[in-house]
Amino acid sequence: MKFIDPHIHMLARTTDDYERxxxxxxxxxxxxxxxxxxxxxxxxSYIDYLSSLVGWERFRAAQFGIRHYCTIGLNSKEANNEALxxxxxxxxxxxxxxEGVVAVGEIGYDDQTPAxxxxxxxxxxxxxxxxxxxxxxxxxRDKKAGTIRSMEVALEMGMAPGRVVIDHNNEETVQxxxxxxxxxxxxxxxxxxxxxxxMVEIVRRYGPERIFVDSSADWGVSDPLAxxxxxxxxxxxGIPVDHVAAVCYGNAxxxxxxxxxxxxADWEAPIPVDQRTLFEGNSVLRGQxxxxxxxxxxxxxxxxxxxx
Amino acid sequence: xxxxxxxxxxxxxxxxxEATAWFDGALDGVIRSTxxxxxxxAFGLVPRKLGKADLALTAGELRAAHAxxxxxxxxxxxxxxxxxxxxxxxxxxxxxxxxRRLDLLxxxxxxxxxxxxxxGLPLYPWPERHRLRAAEGVRTNMKAVFxxxxxxxxxxxxxLPDGAWNQMVLKAxxxxxxxxxxxxxxGRANPALAQxxxxxxxxxxxxxxxxxxxxxxxxxxxxxGTMIDDLHHVICTGGEAERLAAALALWRSRDPxxxxxxxxxxxLAAAAAASAxxxxxxxxxx
Numbered sequence: 001m002k003f004i005d006p007h008i009h010m011l012a013r014t015t016d017d018y019e020r021x022x023x024x025x026x027x028x029x030x031x032x033x034x035x036x037x038x039x040x041x042x043x044x045s046y047i048d049y050l051s052s053l054v055g056w057e058r059f060r061a062a063q064f065g066i067r068h069y070c071t072i073g074l075n076s077k078e079a080n081n082e083a084l085x086x087x088x089x090x091x092x093x094x095x096x097x098x099e100g101v102v103a104v105g106e107i108g109y110d111d112q113t114p115a116x117x118x119x120x121x122x123x124x125x126x127x128x129x130x131x132x133x134x135x136x137x138x139x140x141r142d143k144k145a146g147t148i149r150s151m152e153v154a155l156e157m158g159m160a161p162g163r164v165v166i167d168h169n170n171e172e173t174v175q176x177x178x179x180x181x182x183x184x185x186x187x188x189x190x191x192x193x194x195x196x197x198x199m200v201e202i203v204r205r206y207g208p209e210r211i212f213v214d215s216s217a218d219w220g221v222s223d224p225l226a227x228x229x230x231x232x233x234x235x236x237x238g239i240p241v242d243h244v245a246a247v248c249y250g251n252a253x254x255x256x257x258x259x260x261x262x263x264x265a266d267w268e269a270p271i272p273v274d275q276r277t278l279f280e281g282n283s284v285l286r287g288q289x290x291x292x293x294x295x296x297x298x299x300x301x302x303x304x305x306x307x308x
Numbered sequence: 309x310x311x312x313x314x315x316x317x318x319x320x321x322x323x324x325x326e327a328t329a330w331f332d333g334a335l336d337g338v339i340r341s342t343x344x345x346x347x348x349x350a351f352g353l354v355p356r357k358l359g360k361a362d363l364a365l366t367a368g369e370l371r372a373a374h375a376x377x378x379x380x381x382x383x384x385x386x387x388x389x390x391x392x393x394x395x396x397x398x399x400x401x402x403x404x405x406x407x408r409r410l411d412l413l414x415x416x417x418x419x420x421x422x423x424x425x426x427x428g429l430p431l432y433p434w435p436e437r438h439r440l441r442a443a444e445g446v447r448t449n450m451k452a453v454f455x456x457x458x459x460x461x462x463x464x465x466x467x468l469p470d471g472a473w474n475q476m477v478l479k480a481x482x483x484x485x486x487x488x489x490x491x492x493x494x495g496r497a498n499p500a501l502a503q504x505x506x507x508x509x510x511x512x513x514x515x516x517x518x519x520x521x522x523x524x525x526x527x528x529x530x531x532x533g534t535m536i537d538d539l540h541h542v543i544c545t546g547g548e549a550e551r552l553a554a555a556l557a558l559w560r561s562r563d564p565x566x567x568x569x570x571x572x573x574x575x576l577a578a579a580a581a582a583s584a585x586x587x588x589x590x591x592x593x594x
Binding site: 055095096099 | 415449450
């Protein structure tokens with residue numbers, strides 16, 4: 001079975017993760033621009049970060065046979081530093097139009113401050129102007145109200161609901177998101193937010209339409225194999241295989257393929273994997289035998305991939 | 309015709325009307341613009357608007373390229389690369405402005421943009437101002453970007469000082485890039501490089517790893533003393549391609565010790581002499 005993880009921060013992950021993800025059948029990832037765990041102090045570090053997303057990280061993923069896409073945006077936390085935010089807004093357009101950038105994101109609310117609202121709206125306007133999709137990060141606190149507000153503002157700014165992904169949903173928000181015609185992303189964090197078991201029940205109850213799962217794995221406690229692991233649990237619990245395929249692959253592809261920047265041919269008819277690029281002690285592959293022209297075997301049983 | 313006019317003509321001949329209109333509009337915007345905002349946006353939009361097909365130039369077009377700018381080899385260029393380079397060539401201003409613009413484009417580039425920007429090096433005005441940029445391209449971790457500088461590009465041989473040139477050749481071997489597509493490889497061979505390459509061969513031998521036969525090509529003209537011993541070692545222990553490459557290197561050395569070694573391996577010496585006459589021979593060694 002093939003998987004897409006449509007929300008994962010690979011910059012914070014190791015090559016071990018890439019290897020295990022490829023072996024588990026993950027063919028493509030989307031890395032939303034977010035914050036770094038601590039606030040950036042100047043626009044220069046933002047520029048370097050965004051350049052990593054479209055450059056180095058894309059190259060790194062390709063070495064393991066995984067297609068890397070990203071979303072570009074000013075995140076809600078750092079929108080509160082208005083001096084920084086103004087400068088970031090100036091450089092965003094040049095990144096938004098680059099190859100493999102599938103949406104403006106992740107944007108939205110954190111504390112739901114006036115500054116967050118201002119830059120959320122400004123970026124929605126940018127998405128409308130550039131004809132782009134939007135990925136919305138919904139707030140962890142005051143979640144239900146924040147989610148509804150995110151959708152209302154997106155509509156008010158002229159976005160069609162079918163071109164907006166509302167991420168980090170839970171049992172309390174899913175009905176509102178589906179009723180309004182938006183895409184509903186579910187983040188599977190170990191121990192917090194959505195657990196795998198709860199996710200199985202959501203798919204059982206709401207069906208597979210416009211729902212997909214992601215790991216949001218980053219520098220915190222998180223699981224880069226959350227998508228394939230949840231797929232396995234769904235199959236074990238009797239969710240039909242085509243529903244599992246939709247929720248763990250097809251729907252994310254359908255949502256983001258609207259960007260024109262992501263299509264199944266990217267991994268179904270790929271250029272050969274080339275891991276030969278060694279660089280003076282600073283390579284991702286240090287002294288290992290490079291794999292040339294052979295993608296890692298997909299579909300390894302997950303039991304063999306579990307943390308040993 | 310200038311390279312800029314040639315690129316424009318090639319793209320006009322290949323792109324559908326809608327794409328051509330966008331490209332011409334973007335070029336006009338860049339030419340008339342007083343800031344780099346138009347350039348930066350158009351530069352990013354190129355693949356979305358024009359696609360990424362191979363440029364697939366005809367033999368006549370390639371001849372025109374060489375006539376417009378000796379050494380320019382756009383045979384493997386794609387539509388998006390050519391268009392991006394044309395956009396940059398359309399900008400106005402002095403050398404400082406151009407260097408700043410190129411720096412910022414590189415600083416904010418994705419992988420494909422970096423490849424285009426480095427492939428364009430031989431066409432940029434004020435060539436002596438881009439040496440640090442070329443050296444930075446050589447420093448990359450991304451092989452495709454490295455090869456945009458090192459392969460089919462006359463700029464490094466024309467502009468890089470010996471130190472940077474030698475690093476580029478050594479790094480090509482280090483990352484498993486072929487040396488044959490490096491423009492001016494034989495002309496820029498030098499004694500320091502020959503010594504670096506022999507030291508590198510020793511490192512590889514110590515680690516029990518193979519040594520590319522291409523390595524000896526830059527050693528030959530300066531082979532003397534222990535380098536002759538190294539070449540003799542290859543002749544005694546190497547595979548077929550390595551032995552021929554070592555013999556060719558010895559054949560090119562002016563040290564009488566080299567001729568002595570060759571005398572002991574008559575059939576190899578004859579093969580080396582024959583392939584040295586055939587200028588395409590090194591390609592078959594790659």
